[in-house]
Every structure is written in C-alpha cells, then in structure tokens.
Amino acid sequence: MNRPEDNDPLDALLREQNPHIDDDGFTGRVVAALPRRRRIWLWSNILLGLTAVGSALAIHWLPWENLSVPDLSALLSLNPQVLLPWLLVLSVTASLTWAIMAAAQWED
Amino acid sequence: MSFTDADLIARVLSSEDQHAFGELVRRYQSPVRGFLARLTRGDAHLADDLAQETFVKAWRKLQTYRGSAKFSTWLFGIAYNEYRTVARQRKELALEDVGEPPAEPAKSAADSRSDLRLDLTEALKELHSSERAAIVLCCQNGLTHEEAAQVLDCPLGTVKTNVLRGKEKLRRRLPDYQHYEST
Numbered sequence: 576m577n578r579p580e581d582n583d584p585l586d587a588l589l590r591e592q593n594p595h596i597d598d599d600g601f602t603g604r605v606v607a608a609l610p611r612r613r614r615i616w617l618w619s620n621i622l623l624g625l626t627a628v629g630s631a632l633a634i635h636w637l638p639w640e641n642l643s644v645p646d647l648s649a650l651l652s653l654n655p656q657v658l659l660p661w662l663l664v665l666s667v668t669a670s671l672t673w674a675i676m677a678a679a680q681w682e683d
Numbered sequence: 684m685s686f687t688d689a690d691l692i693a694r695v696l697s698s699e700d701q702h703a704f705g706e707l708v709r710r711y712q713s714p715v716r717g718f719l720a721r722l723t724r725g726d727a728h729l730a731d732d733l734a735q736e737t738f739v740k741a742w743r744k745l746q747t748y749r750g751s752a753k754f755s756t757w758l759f760g761i762a763y764n765e766y767r768t769v770a771r772q773r774k775e776l777a778l779e780d781v782g783e784p785p786a787e788p789a790k791s792a793a794d795s796r797s798d799l800r801l802d803l804t805e806a807l808k809e810l811h812s813s814e815r816a817a818i819v820l821c822c823q824n825g826l827t828h829e830e831a832a833q834v835l836d837c838p839l840g841t842v843k844t845n846v847l848r849g850k851e852k853l854r855r856r857l858p859d860y861q862h863y864e865s866t
Contacts, residue, residue: 585850585857586822592803593823596713596720601731605712605738606705 619677626674630667637663688754695745704745708738711755714824715762721819722766724808733769737762752833756826759834763816770812806856814849817842822850 637660649657686694686706694703715737719730740761741748748757807815813835820831821842832842 585853588803589818589822593717596716598709598712601712601716601734602705602708605708605735606701608735608739609701609704609742610739 622677623674626670630671633663633667689750692745692748692750692754695742704742707754711758712738714755715758718759718816718819718824719762719766721807721815721823722763722770722812725804729769733762733765736765740765752830755824756830756834759820759824759826760836763834763836766812802857803853806853809856810849810852811845813837813841814845814852817845818849818853821846 686703688707688710691700691703691707694700695707712734716730716734719733719737720727723729723733737758741758744761748754807818810818816835817831820826820834821828826834828839828842828846831846832839835842
C-alpha cells in the first residue's frame with residue numbers, strides 16, 4: 576500500500592493541484608440523459624423466462640421412450656421416429672443458448 | 684440525513700431511484716471530471732462528455748458493481764475505459780510520446796510557487812497517458828497502487844513504475860522544482 580510522501584514537495588504540489596470542480600449543472604445533465612435501465616433489464620429477463628418456460632414444456636412433451644442413443648445405421652436410415660426427438664433436443668438447446676447470449680448482450 | 688454510497692446504490696437497484704443516482708453523481712463528479720480533464724490534457728469539453736458517458740454507463744451497469752472495490756475506483760475504471768476508446772479513435776495513444784523539453788532559464792524565487800503550479804499542469808500534459816493516469820490516481824486522488832492497477836487494468840508493478848517514472852519526468856521538467864523543494 577502506497578502513501579504519498581508528506582515531505583516530498585512534488586507530492587504536496589500534486590495534491591494542491593487537484594481543485595474541486597463545481598457541479599454547474601453537470602449532475603442535472605447526467606440525470607436527464609439516463610436511459611431506462613429497468614426496461615432493458617426487464618426485457619432481457621422476460622426473454623430468458625419465456626425461453627425457459629418454452630424449453631420446459633418442450634422437455635415435458637419429449638418422447639423420452641424414443642430418445643435412445645442411435646447407432647450410425649439408424650441415423651443414416653433417416654427414420655423420423657429416431658431423428659425427431661433428437662432434433663427437438665437440439666432445438667431446445669439452441670434456443671436456450673441463443674436466449675442466454677441475447678440477454679447477456681442486452682445487459683452490456 | 685446522509686446516505687452512504689451503498690444505501691444509494693441499493694435504492695437505485697431496487698427502485699430505479701434517479702435522485703439517489705444523482706446524489707452519487709454529485710459526490711463523484713469532481714474527481715471523475717478532474718481525472719478525465721488531466722487525461723485529455725485539459726480539454727474540459729471532451730472531459731465532460733466522457734464524464735457524462737461514464738456516469739450513464741455506470742447507471743446501466745450498476746448491477747455488475749459487486750462492492751468489493753470502492754465505488755470511486757469502479758467509476759475511475761469506467762472513465763479510463765471511456766478515455767481509451769476515444770483516444771484509440773483519435774490515435775492519440777500512438778502519437779503522444781514526447782521528447783525532452785528544452786531547458787528553461789531559472790526564474791526568481793518570488794515567482795517560483797505560482798509559476799510552478801502552471802508548469803506542473805503543462806508538465807503533466809507532456810507525460811505518457813499511462814504515467815499521467817497513474818500519477819493523477821495515486822498522487823492526486825489518493826488511490827493505492829493496487830486500486831490504480833485495478834482501474835488501469837494493468838499489473839501492480841507497471842503502476843509503480845509509471846508513478847516513479849512520471850514523477851521523475853515531472854521533476855526534470857519543472858525548472859523551479861529544486862527551488863520549491865528548498866523553500
């Protein structure tokens with residue numbers, strides 16, 4: 576931890592040369608320029624919430640019994656009964672990832 | 684009744700209280716504007732624009748302030764980033780290194796103190812921005828080297844070096860410094 580040297584005239588001079596700057600309406604201008612932070616925060620959370628609810632419903636209705644790990648031949652057969660559940664899982668994961676990234680960007 | 688910074692921040696976060704934020708701005712406008720005025724070499728107009736942007740950004744990102752550092756340190760960090768963005772746009776960072784100024788003739792003792800203050804302002808402008816920032820934060824605003832390192836987002840050793848090197852340059856560039864030292 577540093578402490579200005581009391582006996583160093585340069586430190587004393589530097590401290591002297593830091594005068595208080597009068598507000599002169601600066602605070603008023605800043606407050607007038609403030610954006611609506613709450614709305615931005617709300618929208619990002621609404622977006623996340625809606626995606627989470629949608630994802631939960633999608634997971635609830637997923638045909639879990641068909642969600643076995645397919646082998647290569649099953650995948651190549653393009654059987655909708657094998658591919659569709661996995662397509663749904665991928666969609667849910669992608670939409671959740673997108674929502675989280677979008678919300679994070681909004682916060683910035 | 685006087686509220687602490689933490690009280691005001693809590694009010695802003697809980698109820699978007701612009702008056703509470705205004706009080707925070709009132710408390711810290713002087714050091715932030717002064718810091719930016721030094722960084723912009725006395726361009727008060729640009730410094731005020733950057734200071735306004737600093738506080739608006741602080742308002743928008745207030746929920747990310749964790750309270751582990753002083754609020755002023757957090758604000759100085761935003762202010763320094765704002766300055767760097769503008770400086771990069773204006774390519775000032777690449778152009779600002781200056782050579783040694785020519786030696787000036789010694790002045791009389793009576794003029795020394797007032798002249799020295801003006802000279803110091805000019806000498807500060809001639810420092811590299813990282814040295815100027817480190818000196819203004821540590822020597823004028825009372826931040827510790829650790830806090831300054833946090834603001835400037837650089838290693839602690841770099842801050843210490845910049846303060847030492849900056850002060851050494853100031854001593855060399857102040858023609859009356861030796862006289863002031865002896866009074």
